[in-house]
Amino acid sequence: MRWFGPQDNVSLLDIKQAGAKGIVTALHQIPVGEIWTVEKIEERQQVIRNSGLEWTVVESLPVHEEIKRAAGNYLKYIENYKISIKNLADCGIKIITYNFMPILDWVRTDHNFSNEDGSKALLYNQDAFTYFDIFLLKRPNAENDYSDKEKEKALQFGNKLSENGKELLFKNVLLGLPGSTINFTAEQILSFLDNYAHINNEKLRENLIYFLSEVAPVAAAYDAKLAIHPDDPPFSVLGLPRIVSTEEDIKTILLAVPFNSNGLCFCTGSLGADPKNNLEKIIDDCGDRIHFLHLRNTFRENETIFRESEHLIGDTKMERIVEKILLLMNDRKISLPMRPDHGFLHDTDKEKETYPGYSLTGRLKGLAELRGLEMGIAYKLKELA
Structure with a gap:
C-alpha cells in the first residue's frame, strides 16, 4: 500500500493491520532532481522496518521538468537520477516507478x-x-x-x-x-506552460527515449526495474503533450530502449479510462516488461465524464485482468508487486486529512477485494492444472 511518509495521517500500523505486506513510498521531502542518498534511503527503510513492513517499491522517483524538456541542467539531473537508482538498488529497493507527464500529475475535476x-x-x-x-x-x-x-x-x-x-x-x-x-x-x-510551448508529442517522446537510453542501462547493471506510469487521464490536458496513453505509446517506448529494466507500471485505472485501450491485449503484448501493478477501476458515465468506481465493479473486468496477471506471473516465475489505488472516502475517514484518493478504509476495502479475487482465481487455476 502507498504511504506518503511520516507526515501521512494514514500510519504504518494502519497499513500493516490492513493486511499489506510491503510499502510503496518515496522521499517526497527531497527536491525534485536532487540525489537520493543512501543515508536518506536507509533512514526511511528503518522507519518502515520498525513497523514490521518492508519498503519494496519506489513511487515515485520524480523526473525533473528540465529532463522532460531536454533543457537547462537536464544532463546534470539525468546523472543525479542514475546515482539515485544505484543508491536505491544498493539498499535492496529495485522497483522504481516514475511518470513523464508534463507539469501536472493525475488530474480530476x-x-x-x-x-x-x-x-x-x-x-x-x-x-x-x-x-x-x-x-x-x-x-x-x-x-x-x-x-x-x-x-x-x-x-x-x-x-x-x-x-x-x-x-x-x-x-x-x-x-x-x-x-x-x-x-x-x-x-x-x-509560467510552466510557456516552457512547453514548442514541445509536441514527438519531441516529448524523443526526450523520454533519450532519458531512458541513459538510465535504463544503469538500472540493468544493478538489477533494478524502471516502471513508467501511464498518463492520467490518458489524453491531453492544458494543451500539453501525452505520450504514455495507449498500447501503441507503450510499445514504442519499450521497443525504443530494449532493456528489460525499461518497463511499465500497469495501471488499470489510467489505461482503462480510455475505452479504446484493450487492457488484456496490453498484458499479452507487453507482459514481460510489466514490473508493478496498480489495480483500480473506473466507470465512464458518458463521453465526457469518468469516475473512480469500486475496485471490482467498473468498466474494466478485473477478474479477467487478475487471471491474466496470475498466468503471466506463473510464466515469468515471479511475483509482481500490486497495490490498490484511489479508494473511496468513507465516513470513518472523513475527519482525517489525507491526499485525495488515499484514505485508509477505501483502499483497505480495495485491497481485501483484490486479495480475495486473486486467491479465488489462483485456486481455480490450480484445480484446472
Whole structure:
C-alpha cells in the first residue's frame, strides 16, 4: 500500500493491520532532481522496518521538468537520477516507478463525487475542465483547443457554479504533486506552460527515449526495474503533450530502449479510462516488461465524464485482468508487486486529512477485494492444472 511518509495521517500500523505486506513510498521531502542518498534511503527503510513492513517499491522517483524538456541542467539531473537508482538498488529497493507527464500529475475535476452509499469518489468531467482552462485559468489561446460545442457546454457548466464552486474546481485541478499539501498557483502553471510551448508529442517522446537510453542501462547493471506510469487521464490536458496513453505509446517506448529494466507500471485505472485501450491485449503484448501493478477501476458515465468506481465493479473486468496477471506471473516465475489505488472516502475517514484518493478504509476495502479475487482465481487455476 502507498504511504506518503511520516507526515501521512494514514500510519504504518494502519497499513500493516490492513493486511499489506510491503510499502510503496518515496522521499517526497527531497527536491525534485536532487540525489537520493543512501543515508536518506536507509533512514526511511528503518522507519518502515520498525513497523514490521518492508519498503519494496519506489513511487515515485520524480523526473525533473528540465529532463522532460531536454533543457537547462537536464544532463546534470539525468546523472543525479542514475546515482539515485544505484543508491536505491544498493539498499535492496529495485522497483522504481516514475511518470513523464508534463507539469501536472493525475488530474480530476471533482474530489468528492457522492456515491449512492454516501462515500466519495474522484471524478473527471471534461466540461468542467474546459471551463477551468478557458474561463478560470485563462490559458492563452486555450479556446483554440476546443470546438464551439465544447466551449458552449463548458460555459453552461460554469454558469451553474457558485463562486465557492469555482474556487473548489480551481483547487481540485491544480492539486499539488503527490506527497505535497501545496497546490499550484495559476501564475506557476501559466509560467510552466510557456516552457512547453514548442514541445509536441514527438519531441516529448524523443526526450523520454533519450532519458531512458541513459538510465535504463544503469538500472540493468544493478538489477533494478524502471516502471513508467501511464498518463492520467490518458489524453491531453492544458494543451500539453501525452505520450504514455495507449498500447501503441507503450510499445514504442519499450521497443525504443530494449532493456528489460525499461518497463511499465500497469495501471488499470489510467489505461482503462480510455475505452479504446484493450487492457488484456496490453498484458499479452507487453507482459514481460510489466514490473508493478496498480489495480483500480473506473466507470465512464458518458463521453465526457469518468469516475473512480469500486475496485471490482467498473468498466474494466478485473477478474479477467487478475487471471491474466496470475498466468503471466506463473510464466515469468515471479511475483509482481500490486497495490490498490484511489479508494473511496468513507465516513470513518472523513475527519482525517489525507491526499485525495488515499484514505485508509477505501483502499483497505480495495485491497481485501483484490486479495480475495486473486486467491479465488489462483485456486481455480490450480484445480484446472
